[in-house]
Amino acid sequence: MAETVKAAPARSRGTRGAKASGPEAAATPPKGSVPAEDAETLVGYYRQMLLIRRFEERAARAYTEAKIGGYCHLNLGEEATVVGLMAALRPTDYLFTNYREHGYAIAKGIGADRVMAELYGRSTGVSKGWGGSMHLFDAEARLLGGYGIVGGQLPLATGAALAVSYKGGDEIVMCQMGDGTAAIGAFHESLNIAGLWDLPVVFVVINNGLGMGTTVEKSAAEPELYKRGTAYRIESARVDGGDVVAVRDAARVAVEHARSESRPYLLETVSPRLKGHSVVDPARYRSKEEKEALKEADPLARMALDLEEAGILSHDDRERLDAEVTAEVNAAAEFADQSPAPEVSTLFDYTYATPVAGEYRRFPADPVFRS
Amino acid sequence: MATVTYRQALRDTLRSEMIRDENIFLLGEEIGLFEGSYKITEGLLKEFGPRRVRDTPIAEEGFVGAAIGAAMLGLRPVVEIMTINFSLLALDQIVNHAAKIYGMFGGQASVPMVIRTPGGGGQQLGATHSQNVELFYSFVPGLKVLAPSTPAEASAMLKAAIRDDDPVLFLENLALYNTKGELPAEIEDVEPAEIGRAAVTREGTDITIIGYSRMARVAAEVADRLAAEGVSAEVVDLRSLRPLDRQTIVDSVRRTGSAVVAEDDWLTYGIGAEIAATIQEGAFDWLDAPVRRVAMAEVPLPYAKSLESAALPSAESLLTAVRETLRATGRPALEPTR
Numbered sequence: 224m225a226e227t228v229k230a231a232p233a234r235s236r237g238t239r240g241a242k243a244s245g246p247e248a249a250a251t252p253p254k255g256s257v258p259a260e261d262a263e264t265l266v267g268y269y270r271q272m273l274l275i276r277r278f279e280e281r282a283a284r285a286y287t288e289a290k291i292g293g294y295c296h297l298n299l300g301e302e303a304t305v306v307g308l309m310a311a312l313r314p315t316d317y318l319f320t321n322y323r324e325h326g327y328a329i330a331k332g333i334g335a336d337r338v339m340a341e342l343y344g345r346s347t348g349v350s351k352g353w354g355g356s357m358h359l360f361d362a363e364a365r366l367l368g369g370y371g372i373v374g375g376q377l378p379l380a381t382g383a384a385l386a387v388s389y390k391g392g393d394e395i396v397m398c399q400m401g402d403g404t405a406a407i408g409a410f411h412e413s414l415n416i417a418g419l420w421d422l423p424v425v426f427v428v429i430n431n432g433l434g435m436g437t438t439v440e441k442s443a444a445e446p447e448l449y450k451r452g453t454a455y456r457i458e459s460a461r462v463d464g465g466d467v468v469a470v471r472d473a474a475r476v477a478v479e480h481a482r483s484e485s486r487p488y489l490l491e492t493v494s495p496r497l498k499g500h501s502v503v504d505p506a507r508y509r510s511k512e513e514k515e516a517l518k519e520a521d522p523l524a525r526m527a528l529d530l531e532e533a534g535i536l537s538h539d540d541r542e543r544l545d546a547e548v549t550a551e552v553n554a555a556a557e558f559a560d561q562s563p564a565p566e567v568s569t570l571f572d573y574t575y576a577t578p579v580a581g582e583y584r585r586f587p588a589d590p591v592f593r594s
Numbered sequence: 595m596a597t598v599t600y601r602q603a604l605r606d607t608l609r610s611e612m613i614r615d616e617n618i619f620l621l622g623e624e625i626g627l628f629e630g631s632y633k634i635t636e637g638l639l640k641e642f643g644p645r646r647v648r649d650t651p652i653a654e655e656g657f658v659g660a661a662i663g664a665a666m667l668g669l670r671p672v673v674e675i676m677t678i679n680f681s682l683l684a685l686d687q688i689v690n691h692a693a694k695i696y697g698m699f700g701g702q703a704s705v706p707m708v709i710r711t712p713g714g715g716g717q718q719l720g721a722t723h724s725q726n727v728e729l730f731y732s733f734v735p736g737l738k739v740l741a742p743s744t745p746a747e748a749s750a751m752l753k754a755a756i757r758d759d760d761p762v763l764f765l766e767n768l769a770l771y772n773t774k775g776e777l778p779a780e781i782e783d784v785e786p787a788e789i790g791r792a793a794v795t796r797e798g799t800d801i802t803i804i805g806y807s808r809m810a811r812v813a814a815e816v817a818d819r820l821a822a823e824g825v826s827a828e829v830v831d832l833r834s835l836r837p838l839d840r841q842t843i844v845d846s847v848r849r850t851g852s853a854v855v856a857e858d859d860w861l862t863y864g865i866g867a868e869i870a871a872t873i874q875e876g877a878f879d880w881l882d883a884p885v886r887r888v889a890m891a892e893v894p895l896p897y898a899k900s901l902e903s904a905a906l907p908s909a910e911s912l913l914t915a916v917r918e919t920l921r922a923t924g925r926p927a928l929e930p931t932r
Contacts, residue, residue, distance in 0.1 A: 377659070386663065386669050
């Protein structure tokens with residue numbers, strides 16, 4: 224069972240999932256249990272997790288080769304969380320995320336090639352090269368943005384849920400964020416509004432224990448972040464983010480709650496962050512012991528072991544899958560590399576949706592008035 | 595035609611737009627049951643119900659951001675922020691999100707929303723409730739900033755703002771709410787304004803006075819007084835602070851050869867600085883005197899009436915600057931006789 228906080232008035236609901244009693248719990252996960260789930264589904268999840276893993280490793284390489292600019296935050300260690308959350312959504316559901324979102328984009332159904340092309344800043348990228356790693360967007364897949372400002376996506380997701388509710392739709396909105404976000408004002412304002420207005424939005428806090436280098440304990444007066452829901456009479460739960468099926472099931476409860484009762488939900492996943500905050504961060508603030516423990520927490524290794532012990536996926540099967548996804552990721556990098564950069568002539572195309580009189584299209588050295 | 599107040603023009607326009615388009619809804623603090631701090635939304639909750647007239651908690655960042663998110667999904671929210679001072683609480687959502695979403699994602703989602711908010715000092719509200727920070731928004735590509743000065747402009751520009759697909763900051767002014775003007779008898783007959791166009795609201799030959807919002811009204815008053823003295827002043831009402839209609843400003847100054855800018859914000863880095871730079875770039879050879887700026891004293895606006903009045907630009911201070919500028923042109927024939 225995941226730890227669940229019921230809202231007052233209580234809406235009784237069970238949540239399946241592994242036990243996690245604190246952020247450190249992810250470092251010592253329970254082992255060797257394969258949930259009652261059909262083999263094909265489990266292998267499908269494993270493959271998606273592996274694809275995200277290889278994608279992120281390829282992105283890190285491309286970053287060190289200076290093919291990718293700016294910041295580059297990876298989902299390494301978050302794969303089970305990403306895949307589990309996305310498995311609970313319908314294609315018509317909306318997703319808002321923070322800037323650590325490559326895996327979410329892929330798991331929401333966007334091709335790895337178009338995600339990689341965005342990282343490369345190419346016109347074939349999901350955001351046409353205008354967003355980069357932190358700002359992936361795809362209207363068709365209903366990924367309504369990765370957002371680079373911590374907490375910025377929360378009011379937006381709340382408003383998207385308001386629009387769904389206004390139109391009487393049955394979609395829900397999922398809003399992903401990191402643990403550090405629980406300290407910012409937008410977190411409070413958004414949960415309060417979502418609670419007041421009965422909005423179908425699932426807030427998901429990915430608690431990897433660290434906001435850059437600052438621990439949750441140094442950042443949150445109540446470090447069990449899911450308990451914050453109580454303050455807004457929002458049901459909430461915490462789940463082991465290293466267990467894809469546990470995450471999916473907890474997310475299903477949250478999503479169902481939002482959809483059928485038009486009520487917000489706060490889900491916290493305790494998910495490992497295997498590497499630094501971004502590609503360039505060597506994470507010197509972590510002790511040797513912490514780094515050692517992380518190897519145990521690797522959700523991909525955990526799942527590989529579980530599937531092998533259950534006789535679902537052999538070592539050879541894994542190698543075959545790995546070769547497949549690696550080829551896919553390499554093809555994505557090749558596609559990105561071969562794609563054209565956006566034309567300079569398009570620089571002024573997206574300032575305004577409704578063009579206006581007097582709008583200037585001036586490059587830095589252009590005079591304001593031509594004589 | 596009918597004579598209505600600026601307040602009534604705004605209210606009637608909101609109402610008629612809401613009748614026209616079901617996707618338009620209002621949100622803000624105290625706009626429903628309380629009917630608006632300045633009564634712009636009077637009667638609208640009763641007529642349209644709480645779905646379309648939504649009272650919010652005191653959470654500017656939260657409800658402005660919620661409006662942006664709703665706009666991304668195709669609704670057309672009109673947000674009221676009680677005064678522009680409180681918009682600073684929502685700065686991240688306005689500047690980092692509303693202004694960026696269309697461009698940052700390659701044109702995949704627009705943000706068709708309006709933020710209505712009054713600025714203006716002179717009500718003895720003290721330093722934090724009397725600011726004119728429209729400059730902050732006028733600086734940002736992706737936003738549009740409108741500042742109507744009459745009931746007719748307020749109606750036409752609010753219609754245009756609501757129908758526009760971009761985020762528009764719609765600047766009202768406490769001192770203008772009770773001012774009156776002519777409107778078509780049926781509000782539906784008001785033509786939406788073209789966003790980004792300044793207007794020459796009074797033609798003249800001797801000097802150009804440029805203002806917006808309250809100061810455009812003050813400029814008109816000053817032009818009247820100058821006319822009595824035999825000086826022909828042209829008045830340019832900017833109406834749109836972003837985009838800025840540089841051509842209309844420059845064309846006017848090329849005709850008159852001198853200019854004074856009247857602004858309700860602080861002088862340093864203010865709106866007037868941009869106007870003066872524009873004139874320098876577009877009408878340098880036509881200028882007979884340096885461009886002057888009349889702006890608020892650079893202090894946190896004090897409460898005491900004596901200090902507040904001294905700090906705010908007025909018809910008197912504008913008149914002084916105009917006379918000095920005319921004198922500086924060295925055109926003796928134009929120097930006003932007293």
